[in-house]
Amino acid sequence: MSQNNGRPKEQYMHTYIKILIILFLGSTQVIVAQEEDTDDIGTETVTVTKAYTPTISDAFKIKSVPDLNDSIVLQKKSIEYNIFSVPVASTFTPAKGKATSVKKTPPPILYNSYASAGGGNPANLMAKFYTSRTIDRESGYTVGLEHNSSRGDIKGTALDNIYSNTELDAAYKKRDRDFDWGVDIGAKHQLYNWYGIPNGVFTEQTVNSIDERQNYFMAEAAGHINVEDAYFENASLQYRRFWDVVKSGENRAIFNTGFAFPVADESFGIKAKVDYVNGSFENADLNNPTNTLGIEYSQLQVGLNPSLTLMADDLALVLGVNLVYGLDAENKENNFYIYPAVTASYRLLDELAIAYGGIEGELEQNSYYDFVQANPFVSPTLTITPTDRKYDGYLGLRGQLLPNLSYNVKASYTAENRKPLFKLNPQNTFRDDEKGYYYGNSFEVFYDDLKTIGVLGELNVDVNRNFTLGVNVQYFNYTTETDNPAWNLPDITGSLFMDYQIGEKWYAGANLFYVGTREDVATIADQSGIPTNFTPTLIELDSYFDANAHVGYRWNEQLSIFLKAANIANNNYQRWANYPVQGLQILGGLTYKFDF
Numbered sequence: 175m176s177q178n179n180g181r182p183k184e185q186y187m188h189t190y191i192k193i194l195i196i197l198f199l200g201s202t203q204v205i206v207a208q209e210e211d212t213d214d215i216g217t218e219t220v221t222v223t224k225a226y227t228p229t230i231s232d233a234f235k236i237k238s239v240p241d242l243n244d245s246i247v248l249q250k251k252s253i254e255y256n257i258f259s260v261p262v263a264s265t266f267t268p269a270k271g272k273a274t275s276v277k278k279t280p281p282p283i284l285y286n287s288y289a290s291a292g293g294g295n296p297a298n299l300m301a302k303f304y305t306s307r308t309i310d311r312e313s314g315y316t317v318g319l320e321h322n323s324s325r326g327d328i329k330g331t332a333l334d335n336i337y338s339n340t341e342l343d344a345a346y347k348k349r350d351r352d353f354d355w356g357v358d359i360g361a362k363h364q365l366y367n368w369y370g371i372p373n374g375v376f377t378e379q380t381v382n383s384i385d386e387r388q389n390y391f392m393a394e395a396a397g398h399i400n401v402e403d404a405y406f407e408n409a410s411l412q413y414r415r416f417w418d419v420v421k422s423g424e425n426r427a428i429f430n431t432g433f434a435f436p437v438a439d440e441s442f443g444i445k446a447k448v449d450y451v452n453g454s455f456e457n458a459d460l461n462n463p464t465n466t467l468g469i470e471y472s473q474l475q476v477g478l479n480p481s482l483t484l485m486a487d488d489l490a491l492v493l494g495v496n497l498v499y500g501l502d503a504e505n506k507e508n509n510f511y512i513y514p515a516v517t518a519s520y521r522l523l524d525e526l527a528i529a530y531g532g533i534e535g536e537l538e539q540n541s542y543y544d545f546v547q548a549n550p551f552v553s554p555t556l557t558i559t560p561t562d563r564k565y566d567g568y569l570g571l572r573g574q575l576l577p578n579l580s581y582n583v584k585a586s587y588t589a590e591n592r593k594p595l596f597k598l599n600p601q602n603t604f605r606d607d608e609k610g611y612y613y614g615n616s617f618e619v620f621y622d623d624l625k626t627i628g629v630l631g632e633l634n635v636d637v638n639r640n641f642t643l644g645v646n647v648q649y650f651n652y653t654t655e656t657d658n659p660a661w662n663l664p665d666i667t668g669s670l671f672m673d674y675q676i677g678e679k680w681y682a683g684a685n686l687f688y689v690g691t692r693e694d695v696a697t698i699a700d701q702s703g704i705p706t707n708f709t710p711t712l713i714e715l716d717s718y719f720d721a722n723a724h725v726g727y728r729w730n731e732q733l734s735i736f737l738k739a740a741n742i743a744n745n746n747y748q749r750w751a752n753y754p755v756q757g758l759q760i761l762g763g764l765t766y767k768f769d770f
Contacts, residue, residue: 283731287770292736292763296326296756300763305770313348323365326756329746331369332376333386333615337550338365355399364390366550370615370752384610388554389419390546407432407443416453416543420609422554424453424542437482445479449539452503457555457607460599461618471558472503475537479515488521498537500560511537514565523573531569538563540594545619549596551750553616554609562591570630578636586628593624595661598713598751600697614696615752623655640675659693662750664717666690684723691717694751718747734765 287305301321308314323338340363347356367386394414401407409431417423429448434441452472459469481494494515501508513535520529538561545552570584601614632646647668652660669687676682692715721743726736737760744758 285767290765294761333369335369362392421456447477474501533567627651664690
């Protein structure tokens with residue numbers, strides 16, 4: 175770089191230094207002036223030991239692309255690349271890949287129908303038929319038929335003891351987008367004998383004159399509808415006609431409906447019920463000699479059950495009340511009942527322990543049909559009235575101790591007015607009814623006010639998917655208003671059941687049950703013919719134990735063979751007074767599945 179180019183830069187630099195000195199001195203004067211104007215701040219001496227002589231180095235800009243002054247400039251030479259491909263002989267041939275096959279379990283073949291039939295001793299027969307047909311994707315129907323009968327002879331009884339039970343059921347169901355509905359029809363025929371007369375009580379001539387056979391008939395029709403995502407939830411209507419061979423008849427109609435309304439985060443529900451039963455018995459009460467015109471009854475119940483359901487993390491609580499209006503049209507009496515309807519459950523230890531309890535009550539409608547299903551040896555001379563279950567309080571604990579072990583324990587206290595109890599009718603040979611049920615071989619319904627303390631314990635074990643086992647035990651303590659025993663009610667009951675799938679072909683199962691002692695009373699007629707003068711004798715029925723088992727073999731997908739054994743202990747115990755049961759019974763048969 176030449177010297178001529180540097181002179182202007184030195185001149186500019188000198189000028190720049192002068193300007194800085196002038197600015198510095200001016201600012202110093204301003205500061206001194208401020209110090210002079212402020213008397214209370216004081217004075218301060220500033221000593222300059224060296225004059226400030228700043229210097230600035232020469233600045234120059236580096237070119238981004240400098241000029242090349244070399245005498246020789248290298249020129250880039252283009253390079254060409256070539257690849258020489260030489261073939262190499264090879265004898266390697268890779269094998270084609272093949273996925274490992276996985277053995278699949280074939281899905282079970284489902285059939286829409288099956289038929290089963292069997293027979294055994296003592297002259298026992300059974301038959302079943304069931305089919306389920308689909309009409310389209312939304313609708314279908316089912317039909318079922320079942321028959322059981324026996325013509326066996328029980329030792330120690332003077333009369334025949336044959337029985338027969340035949341049932342037919344059919345249903346149609348259809349499901350739409352937001353609701354489903356269906357109709358059901360059913361029919362039943364039951365044949366029983368009042369055979370509860372021991373040998374030697376009456377002469378052979380009297381026994382031969384007794385017509386002990388009773389036939390029951392039932393026909394019913396019902397319909398229902400269930401609605402999703404609506405305030406109106408469901409409704410159902412059922413009508414049943416029940417009658418027997420001695421001109422007893424009963425009609426019953428039941429209507430139920432339910433509504434649900436969201437309230438904040440809770441649910442408020444209302445259930446309504448109308449239950450009407452009426453009927454008549456052609457024959458008069460065996461215990462009331464003044465009534466010779468038969469028995470008629472008519473009971474109407476209208477109930478409303480509002481409830482509020484509260485749900486928390488571990489708590490479920492239902493607060494409700496059951497309001498019922500009851501009308502006895504035959505006796506022109508009516509009453510209004512208020513019952514509690516409160517239930518709760520709380521998870522103490524997740525699934526390990528769940529505490530639950532409640533207090534509930536209801537006006538329970540009784541009927542001739544229900545009494546026959548509980549005891550088919552009742553006389554067609556019953557008094558029908560509802561049971562006032564004032565309250566049923568209970569407290570329990572349930573849960574799963576292990577993934578395959580569950581339990582349940584519960585204690586309860588129940589108070590009931592007009593509790594129906596089955597009791598032997600008195601011998602009254604002065605009657606001349608068409609059927610022979612007045613020889614002390616039938617049962618009446620005796621109503622008593624009853625308080626019951628109950629304790630329940632049950633255990634269920636799923637050892638694996640092929641073996642299940644369950645056991646339960648119940649204890650009862652009764653107190654009656656009349657100070658009589660709680661007729662024919664056991665003080666203790668127990669049961670055990672098991673099912674075992676033995677491989678793919680064999681299966682087996684068993685159930686055992688125990689019923690404790692019960693009490694009844696036998697009343698023998700005297701010459702007066704007045705039931706109140708008859709001599710009662712207390713009867714204590716022994717406890718009994720019954721064991722039943724079955725085993726089966728699946729011959730193929732459609733055909734199975736089974737063998738059943740009942741009352742394996744061959745004990746002719748008495749379920750009801752003077753009514754011993756059949757001893758050991760063996761029944762074998764076949765079951766065939768098919769598409770129909």
